[in-house]
Amino acid sequence: MSEFLKLIPIQQALQILLSQMQxxxxxxxxxxxxxxxxxxAQLIHSPIPLPPFPRSTVDGYVVRAADTxxxxxxxxxxxxxxxxxxxxxxxxxxxxxxxxxxxxxxxxLPESGNAVVMIEYTQPVSGDTVEILRSVAVGENxxxxxxxxxxxxxxxxxxxxxxxxxxxxxxALGILEIEVAKKPIxxxxxxxxxxxxxxxxxxxxxxxxxxxxxxxxxxDQVGAIPKRYGVFPDxxxxxxxxxxxxxxxxxxLVITAGSSASVRDLTARVINQxxxxxxxxxxxxxxxxxxxxxxxxxxxxxxxxPGNPVSALVIAGMFLVPVIETLLGLSNxxxxxxxxARLTTNIASQAGREDWVAAxxxxxxxxxxxxxxxxxxxxxxxxxxxxxxxxxxxxxxxxSAGELVEVNLLT
Amino acid sequence: MSEFLKLIPIQQALQILLSQMQxxxxxxxxxxxxxxxxxxAQLIHSPIPLPPFPRSTVDGYVVRAADTxxxxxxxxxxxxxxxxxxxxxxxxxxxxxxxxxxxxxxxxLPESGNAVVMIEYTQPVSGDTVEILRSVAVGENxxxxxxxxxxxxxxxxxxxxxxxxxxxxxxALGILEIEVAKKPIxxxxxxxxxxxxxxxxxxxxxxxxxxxxxxxxxxDQVGAIPKRYGVFPDxxxxxxxxxxxxxxxxxxLVITAGSSASVRDLTARVINQxxxxxxxxxxxxxxxxxxxxxxxxxxxxxxxxPGNPVSALVIAGMFLVPVIETLLGLSNxxxxxxxxARLTTNIASQAGREDWVAAxxxxxxxxxxxxxxxxxxxxxxxxxxxxxxxxxxxxxxxxSAGELVEVNLLT
Numbered sequence: 001m002s003e004f005l006k007l008i009p010i011q012q013a014l015q016i017l018l019s020q021m022q023x024x025x026x027x028x029x030x031x032x033x034x035x036x037x038x039x040x041a042q043l044i045h046s047p048i049p050l051p052p053f054p055r056s057t058v059d060g061y062v063v064r065a066a067d068t069x070x071x072x073x074x075x076x077x078x079x080x081x082x083x084x085x086x087x088x089x090x091x092x093x094x095x096x097x098x099x100x101x102x103x104x105x106x107x108x109l110p111e112s113g114n115a116v117v118m119i120e121y122t123q124p125v126s127g128d129t130v131e132i133l134r135s136v137a138v139g140e141n142x143x144x145x146x147x148x149x150x151x152x153x154x155x156x157x158x159x160x161x162x163x164x165x166x167x168x169x170x171x172a173l174g175i176l177e178i179e180v181a182k183k184p185i186x187x188x189x190x191x192x193x194x195x196x197x198x199x200x201x202x203x204x205x206x207x208x209x210x211x212x213x214x215x216x217x218x219x220d221q222v223g224a225i226p227k228r229y230g231v232f233p234d235x236x237x238x239x240x241x242x243x244x245x246x247x248x249x250x251x252x253l254v255i256t257a258g259s260s261a262s263v264r265d266l267t268a269r270v271i272n273q274x275x276x277x278x279x280x281x282x283x284x285x286x287x288x289x290x291x292x293x294x295x296x297x298x299x300x301x302x303x304x305x306p307g308n309p310v311s312a313l314v315i316a317g318m319f320l321v322p323v324i325e326t327l328l329g330l331s332n333x334x335x336x337x338x339x340x341a342r343l344t345t346n347i348a349s350q351a352g353r354e355d356w357v358a359a360x361x362x363x364x365x366x367x368x369x370x371x372x373x374x375x376x377x378x379x380x381x382x383x384x385x386x387x388x389x390x391x392x393x394x395x396x397x398x399x400s401a402g403e404l405v406e407v408n409l410l411t
Numbered sequence: 412m413s414e415f416l417k418l419i420p421i422q423q424a425l426q427i428l429l430s431q432m433q434x435x436x437x438x439x440x441x442x443x444x445x446x447x448x449x450x451x452a453q454l455i456h457s458p459i460p461l462p463p464f465p466r467s468t469v470d471g472y473v474v475r476a477a478d479t480x481x482x483x484x485x486x487x488x489x490x491x492x493x494x495x496x497x498x499x500x501x502x503x504x505x506x507x508x509x510x511x512x513x514x515x516x517x518x519x520l521p522e523s524g525n526a527v528v529m530i531e532y533t534q535p536v537s538g539d540t541v542e543i544l545r546s547v548a549v550g551e552n553x554x555x556x557x558x559x560x561x562x563x564x565x566x567x568x569x570x571x572x573x574x575x576x577x578x579x580x581x582x583a584l585g586i587l588e589i590e591v592a593k594k595p596i597x598x599x600x601x602x603x604x605x606x607x608x609x610x611x612x613x614x615x616x617x618x619x620x621x622x623x624x625x626x627x628x629x630x631d632q633v634g635a636i637p638k639r640y641g642v643f644p645d646x647x648x649x650x651x652x653x654x655x656x657x658x659x660x661x662x663x664l665v666i667t668a669g670s671s672a673s674v675r676d677l678t679a680r681v682i683n684q685x686x687x688x689x690x691x692x693x694x695x696x697x698x699x700x701x702x703x704x705x706x707x708x709x710x711x712x713x714x715x716x717p718g719n720p721v722s723a724l725v726i727a728g729m730f731l732v733p734v735i736e737t738l739l740g741l742s743n744x745x746x747x748x749x750x751x752a753r754l755t756t757n758i759a760s761q762a763g764r765e766d767w768v769a770a771x772x773x774x775x776x777x778x779x780x781x782x783x784x785x786x787x788x789x790x791x792x793x794x795x796x797x798x799x800x801x802x803x804x805x806x807x808x809x810x811s812a813g814e815l816v817e818v819n820l821l822t
Contacts, residue, residue, distance in 0.1 A: 007794040032609075036628040050792065052613055059672045059786045083670055087669060088605035089616045104671030106605055106718070108616040147420040148790035155792060163822060164632070168625035168720050171609040172618070172791050194499035194517055198443075205519040207502045207583070214579035217447040221575070234498070237539070258498060259528075260515030261470045307517070309579050337820055339750060377468045379559035379582050381461065381566060383576040409748055410572060 007285035009394060014319060016280050017294040018326055025329040027179040032170045034163045037223055037379055038180035039328040044156040046173055049146030058141045061122050061130055062091075062113035068135040076123070076131035086112070100130060109142060116141035141301045149173075158162070159225075159331035184224045184327040186320070187250035188212045190231045191239055191267070192258030192307055197231055199230045210309040211256040211258060211378055218316055221411075224252075224324045234263045239270045247274055247300055252323060256305045256312050257291070264291045266346075267304040274302060274323050285353045285394060288378045289315040310378030314356050314389070320364040339407045341368035347399045349392040358386035361407055386410060418477055419697035420805060421765055424705060425730060425745070427691050433710040436740040439589040443581045446573045447503040448634055449591035450739040455567040457584055460557030465520040469552045472511040472533050472541055473502075473524035479546040487534070487542035496521070510543060520553060521620035527552035560584075570742035572634075583758045595635045595738040597731070598661035599623045601642045602650055603669030603718055604679070608642050621720040621791055622667040629727055632822075635663075635735045652679045658685055658711055663734060667716045667723050668702070675702045682706045685713060696764045696805060699789045700726040721789030725767050725800070750799075750818045758810045760803040769797035772818055781818050797821055 008016070009063065056062065060283035063079065071077035079100040085091040091110040093101060103109070103116060114411070121134040140334040149155055156166055162180070170178065198208045209231050216226035229246045232238050239255075243246045247253045253274075257267040271276040275297030282304075284292045287312035293304030301323050322334040341361055349355045358373045372390055375382030391406040392399055399405050419427070438452035467473065474490065482488035490511040496502040502521040514520070514527060529552065531544040552783055560566055566584070572590070581589065601620045609619045620642050627637035639699045643649050650666075658664045664685075668678040683689040686708030693715075695703045699722035704715030710805060712734050716723040733745040752772055760766045769784045783801055786793035803810055804818040810816050 014737045033624060033627065046612070050790070051618065084588070087616070087671065087674075090612075104673070106603075106618070106671065112702065114654040143787055143790070147787065148792045153690065156795065159596055164625045164628045164724060165791070165797070165821060166722065167628050168621045168791050170623040171621045172720070173612075174609055174613070174619055176610055178443065192498065192517075198585055198588055200585075202459070202585070203500075204464055205498070207462065207517070208585055210579045210582045213444060214575045214581035216444065217575045217578050220447065258517070260517065262515070263498075309583070313575060313579065336752065337748070339748065376554055376558065379461070379554070380576070380579050384566065384580040386576070410576060 007283045007290065007353070008281050009285050010318060012323060013281045013284045013294060017301065017319065018322065020277065020280060020296045021323070022299045023326055023329070026182040028182045029169060029177050029179050032167055032176050032178055033157060033179055033196070035167060035178060038154055038162050039223065039330050040158050040160045040178060041160065041181045041329060042179040043154055044175065044178065046149045046151060046155045047300045048173060049151045050149040050172055051143055051145065051147065053406065054145055055143045056103045056105060056107050056116045056141060057143055058116055058118045059104050060116045060141065061099050061132065062095060062103045062109055062116050063132065063136065064095055064097060064112060065136050065138040065140070067098060068115070068132050071132045071135045072294050073133045078129055078132050079132055081128045081130050087127050096404050112291045114138045114142070135198070137213045141167065157331065161330060174411070181328040184251035184324060185227055185249070185326065186219045187227050187229060187246035187253045188215050189229045189243055189246055189253065189255045190368070191234055191255060192231065192263065193234050194258065195231050202349070211305065211307070211312045214309060214313050215254060215316055218313065219324065219371040220320050222324045222379055223328055234258050234266055236266060236270060239266070239390060240273050243270055243274055247302065251327060252320070253302045254305060254316070254320060255302070257307050268293050271297065271302050271304055274298070287353055287355045292319065294319060307381045308378055310358070310383050313383065336408060339372035339409070340404045341370055341407045342366070343399055343401055343403050343405045344369055344371045346401050347372050347390065347392055349396060349398045351397045352394055354394045355392035356389045357392065358382045359390045359407065360386060361388040361409070368407070370405065383410070417751065417820045418694045418701065418764070419727060420696050424692045424695045425733060425819060427697055428705045428707070428712065428730065429733065431688065431691060431707045432737060433739055434735070434740070437593040439593045440588050440590050443587050443589055444720045445577055446589055446591055447575070448579060449573050450634065450741050451567055451571045451589060452592045452740060453590040454565055454569050455586065457560045457562060457564045457566045458586070460562045460585060461560040462554055462556065462558065462693055463585055465556055466554045467520060467527045467552060468554055469529045470516050471514060471527045471529045471552065472543065473506060473514045473520055473527050474511050474543065474547065474548050475506055475508060475523060475687050476526040476549040478509060479526070479528060479543050479622055482543045482546045487544050489536070490543055492539045492541050494640045508574045509532055525549045525553070546699060549723065568742065570690065570740045572741060580802065592739040593711045595662035595735060596638050596660070597635050597658035597662045597735065598640055598641045600628050600654055600657055600664065602665045602666065603642065603674070603685070604645050604667065606642050610694055615682050615750035616715065619806050622718070622723045625720060625724050626665060626727055629724065629804050633732050633735045634739055645669050645677055647677060647681060650677070651684050654681055658708065658713065662738060663711060663731070665716060665727070665731060668714070668718050679704050682708065682713050682715055685709070685764070698764055698766045703730065705730060719789055720791045721794050722768070724794065747819060751815045752781035752818045753777065754801065754810050754812055754814050755780055755782045756815045757812050758783050758801065758803055760807060760809045762808045763805055765805040768801045768803065769793045770799050770818065771797060772799040772820070779818070781816065794821070
């Protein structure tokens, strides 16, 4: 347990790891429609202005604004109606002084039209004349060419996670394919003499491998490809051969250890055999998850996670997720939304160590409330019963009921 | 525009729609490993207790607690070491009075062992004797059989969205397949004489269809299958034939209208032709999105969305998402996490109408701050620039800079 003598704070541990990472983003071209959740690997410029022509924002009459100056209900302006501007085409006429035309929301403005009067403030009087009951300023009820986006403008930067909004913006520009970062492949090895694959039949003393399942779906959620290598016994030679093989095929390797201390040291020794510089951090001042191992072996990240499934999932969220985000070139690595909620029950903690406690967040008329779920040894179903985790900062010796505390959502 | 005379508040409009829905959940059996984001269609009982055997939570010596009573550094208890309990198997021995055994974290307790002394509080003295330097209570450092989950316990209810935690829990129980709600199919029809498909070449007066792209990925995100039918001109007969065909093939139909008022009325007329009861709500007191149409035609939901892409996306989030969640049988329909942030700039608004304003949320040393992004007519790139939306409640005439306001994240 000698490696545990110096526990490193979370942020510092993460910085040590990220600073040793070598990142090469491999772009791949995919259909915009399939890009949800992917990360852009190119700076996207707009090939056209948006809107591509001046548009009306209302249903009404397009005018030269000067023709409406002074118009009111008691003293309307009378304009000659040239016709109707049909949707989807160019106006068939221009607007000379004293003239107007019927236009619909989104319709294209004639060249000399510089404002639109809403239909509510007009009154047809004869076949080709309309009363204008209110004056409009130049530009009123109009969107100009390029008002949303100008031609050549940088519309989406590199390193952006694509949401429905970006897909809409790209569709508007007619950009049907984009370059995104290729998904890195994350290998998962489970170890433990007591661990069997989930599909196996339990004998006394055995437990099922939870981590390769939870980590797989977490990795998928973040935008990488999980590759499960199975469960191996706690034997240095077996673990070394299989880890080396997996690291060869993957961009990152995650090894979840068995639960005893000797076995955790075994994981560190195995990782150090995989390449240099090897183990960078062994032991982080966090609960759960203290026996975390962070390493870089021949330019690839290797993470040794605690075998406890809750610890493994918490620590993966803290270290593996930012590593994947970094490999994807994401510009805002490691940011996730946090809420503040009123704690309902005291949480005890030890100063100098950051604690994460599974919790149930709910809202009532007084705002967000959070109930900690106390569970011995972080059993997996405590996480199933939880929807969030409460953070107890490293400098606190606990949190008191009634305090406003930081909560991260479990999704 | 007669239908607009009575605008209905959002919550009331949603209730009207949901109360008229007929929901039949069709279960399908899938692999647990593929179930992320799916919604359970069965109540899951645990086939085994978890843990399946009593386990040590520490590395140490398993004892009969009574043998340690009164033990201290100055007056240790001496126990005979029977052997080591290997991981993954049954203990090869029991613990008689005065006896102990080495055990690892997660190891199986011998029948008569009822507590574990942490290795830090022990000291080997000869080949088969160990000093116990601290007393332990019965049950200390032990997890009992079924302490996480008891056999037959209801572990996951029906209507639960599967997260990594649930997948882990199912793996622990050896449940490799579960029944989830079949994904409903959501048809998308775009209309508008000015609208062309995103892959088309723009002529003057034309704009690209954004909504079928943004709605497709939103639908996918929520857990349904989008089916795009393309862009149709604003002609009642064309829209009727194609809408009827689409409604036949899908579980829900979404029609996004062109932008002019006459065309919005056309959508309502077309929807009323699709079946009874037809249009339930035409006009919601919200900005953007006032001309929303909510309908049920022959037991299927039909939603008429405004053509403006920002309006369409906001309204889809407000009405289409809860409809899909209801069809999936989700137990907590329509709940999404909201944050509270300090508003940096005044937002003007009209009382009696709920406003949603695109915004940029960020945090600094004073907590969350939110900058509204003001954009004429809700242009699509205002949403690309945003990461959130600020809610202006219906009873407010605006929000003031410095106020703590409700913010929904755009994801």
